Amino acid sequence: xxxxxxxxxxxxxxxxxxxxxxxxxxxxxxxxxxxxxxxxxxxxxxxxxxxxxxxxxxxxxxxxxxxxxxxxxxxxxxxxxxxxxxxxxxxxxxxxxxxxxxxxxxxxxxxxxxxxxxxxxxxxxxxxxxxxxxxxxxxxxxxxxxxxxxxxxxxxxxxxxxxxxxxxxxxxxxxxxxxxxxxxxxxxxxxxxxxxxxxxxxxxxxxxxxxxxxxxxxxxxxxxxxxxxxxxxxxxxxxxxxxxxxxxxxxxxxxxxxxxxxxxxxxxxxxxxxxxxxxxxxxxxxxxxxxxxxxxxxxxxxxxxxxxxxxxxxxxxxxxxxxxxxxxxxxxxxxxxxxxxxxxxxxxxxxxxxxxxxxxxxxxxxxxxxxxxxxxxxxxxxxxxxxxxxxxxxxxxxxxxxxxxxxxxxxxxxxxxxxxxxxxxxxxxxxxxxxxxxxxxxxxxxxxxxxxxxxxxxxxxxxxxxxxxxxxxxxxxxxxx
Amino acid sequence: xxxxxxxxxxxxxxxxxxxxxxxxxxxxxxxxxxxxxxxxxxxxxxxxxxxxxxxxxxxxxxxxxxxxxxxxxxxxxxxxxxxxxxxxxxxxxx
Numbered sequence: 161x162x163x164x165x166x167x168x169x170x171x172x173x174x175x176x177x178x179x180x181x182x183x184x185x186x187x188x189x190x191x192x193x194x195x196x197x198x199x200x201x202x203x204x205x206x207x208x209x210x211x212x213x214x215x216x217x218x219x220x221x222x223x224x225x226x227x228x229x230x231x232x233x234x235x236x237x238x239x240x241x242x243x244x245x246x247x248x249x250x251x252x253x254x255x256x257x258x259x260x261x262x263x264x265x266x267x268x269x270x271x272x273x274x275x276x277x278x279x280x281x282x283x284x285x286x287x288x289x290x291x292x293x294x295x296x297x298x299x300x301x302x303x304x305x306x307x308x309x310x311x312x313x314x315x316x317x318x319x320x321x322x323x324x325x326x327x328x329x330x331x332x333x334x335x336x337x338x339x340x341x342x343x344x345x346x347x348x349x350x351x352x353x354x355x356x357x358x359x360x361x362x363x364x365x366x367x368x369x370x371x372x373x374x375x376x377x378x379x380x381x382x383x384x385x386x387x388x389x390x391x392x393x394x395x396x397x398x399x400x401x402x403x404x405x406x407x408x409x410x411x412x413x414x415x416x417x418x419x420x421x422x423x424x425x426x427x428x429x430x431x432x433x434x435x436x437x438x439x440x441x442x443x444x445x446x447x448x449x450x451x452x453x454x455x456x457x458x459x460x461x462x463x464x465x466x467x468x469x470x471x472x473x474x475x476x477x478x479x480x481x482x483x484x485x486x487x488x489x490x491x492x493x494x495x496x497x498x499x500x501x502x503x504x505x506x507x508x509x510x511x512x513x514x515x516x517x518x519x520x521x522x523x524x525x526x527x528x529x530x531x532x533x534x535x536x537x538x539x540x541x542x543x544x545x546x547x548x549x550x551x552x553x554x555x556x557x558x559x560x561x562x563x564x565x566x567x568x569x570x571x572x573x574x575x576x577x578x579x580x581x582x583x584x585x586x587x588x589x590x591x592x593x594x595x596x597x598x599x600x601x602x603x604x605x606x607x608x609x610x611x612x613x614x615x616x617x618x619x620x621x622x623x624x625x626x627x628x629x630x631x632x633x634x635x636x637x638x639x640x641x
Numbered sequence: 642x643x644x645x646x647x648x649x650x651x652x653x654x655x656x657x658x659x660x661x662x663x664x665x666x667x668x669x670x671x672x673x674x675x676x677x678x679x680x681x682x683x684x685x686x687x688x689x690x691x692x693x694x695x696x697x698x699x700x701x702x703x704x705x706x707x708x709x710x711x712x713x714x715x716x717x718x719x720x721x722x723x724x725x726x727x728x729x730x731x732x733x734x735x
Binding site: 356357394396399400402403457459460462463464466467474478497500501502504505507509512513515516517518519520521523529530532533534535536537538539540542543546573574575578590591615 | 647652655656657658659660661662663664667671674675677678679681682683684685686688690694695696697698699700701703704706707
């Protein structure tokens with residue numbers, strides 16, 4: 161039998177229901193794996209072994225007593241540390257929230273628990289989700305399980321690395337400008353940013369509300385569908401959430417019209433381009449058509465994204481005054497304003513830069529020049545994509561324009577770091593679903609394909625991904641760490 | 642680009658309205674980094690977009706807002722004997 165720790169989520173549920181092993185045995189196998197690799201990968205900020213074991217025991221008791229156990233029974237989930245978990249510290253990898261223990265669960269966590277999933281702990285990220293490598297975490301950076309000298313991508317780098325390293329069955333991440341897809345691509349796992357509104361954001365600590373979504377990161381498309389179905393749906397706590405039909409897993413992606421976005425290929429690393437063209441051939445093999453298209457205003461997407469994300473961040477992060485939650489910092493001898501500014505000195509450099517840029521683009525004289533322009537450009541891009549989706553079912557391109565890179569390569573040049581997101585921000589600006597699917601390696605470093613679909617057309621997206629995954633059959637877990 | 646340069650004084654003003662103290666090191670290196678970012682987003686000025694392009698995203702509709710009804714919180718601690726005269730009782734100040 162396969163080693164317990166290597167099981168996929170759907171195999172865990174079957175194995176547990178059929179009595180092949182207990183939930184406790186499975187959780188122990190994962191904890192053993194963590195013991196082996198965590199000192200090299202550094203995926204976790206907070207590991208709740210005790211909580212996970214006690215949930216497993218409760219589940220085993222339910223199984224013995226033949227009670228309902230839920231569709232994700234026994235699946236061990238790692239959670240990005242910007243999603244609120246009742247009773248488990250939620251830090252956003254920031255000093256300003258280092259002692260914050262939420263008193264409630266995010267809706268996605270509530271849904272997971274109700275379906276028998278086991279919450280294992282909180283995973284590393286760039287502070288407040290701002291970054292593409294986890295180097296901006298106030299803890300230590302996470303390492304890429306495929307090559308420990310390389311970054312795992314970000315900002316959900318802990319989630320991508322933990323899933324690839326077998327430290328949890330599946331994980332949740334959040335994606336504001338590519339934060340689920342980037343680490344999925346760099347770590348050779350599957351990650352989805354759902355349509356804006358498909359998944360409730362209640363309990364997700366805000367960075368840029370109009371752009372972000374919570375989504376799953378998994379080792380197979382089938383697992384991803386299971387997770388997505390559980391976390392999707394209308395939630396009374398998030399007025400932007402919407403009801404949607406559940407996704408089914410099936411082979412029905414024949415005859416889809418697929419188009420490669422030319423601009424996403426042009427400036428990519430040649431190895432990445434080669435892999436994407438290879439994947440487009442595979443689309444033809446499974447009966448889809450595949451041609452090239454152009455998007456007119458694509459070169460304005462990234463500047464527009466950074467304008468809007470920073471503006472929203474500067475407003476969202478204004479709430480951190482260290483009074484309601486924060487770290488110990490005596491209030492004596494300070495006036496209100498100085499106290500406020502002093503404690504906020506503890507934000508990391510990237511967070512500060514984005515707050516400052518946000519204040520800049522929102523200030524009088526610049527508001528129309530940057531912020532409003534960016535909003536209008538965003539509308540234009542969405543319109544252009546909606547028109548393209550009348551002709552094509554799916555749009556594809558590389559998730560990342562480059563291969564994973566080494567630590568420190570981009571840390572001192574914010575623009576270089578921002579350019580990493582150039583292919584992914586489009587889906588956030590337009591509010592459409594986008595997946596990153598592993599399609600190959602170059603010198604042992606993973607390459608991901610990005611597939612995008614029209615709003616709420618996840619079924620088409622996942623049908624194609626499911627079939628492509630079978631045809632391409634890429635390794636998901638590194639041989640050794 | 643020159644007219645966009647962020648001076649140390651500009652930076653201090655931005656930091657003040659953002660309520661953030663900057664370290665000496667940040668005061669030194671941020672002006673150049675922020676300049677580069679602003680230079681990068683400045684490409685937006687090439688776009689001739691007027692009011693005919695709407696600010697709200699096309700075809701993005703949300704379902705009806707829920708009714709504003711009072712519901713008990715899911716949090717058990719809030720429902721367990723901590724109300725007094727219709728108010729919630731908080732922990733004692735030390």
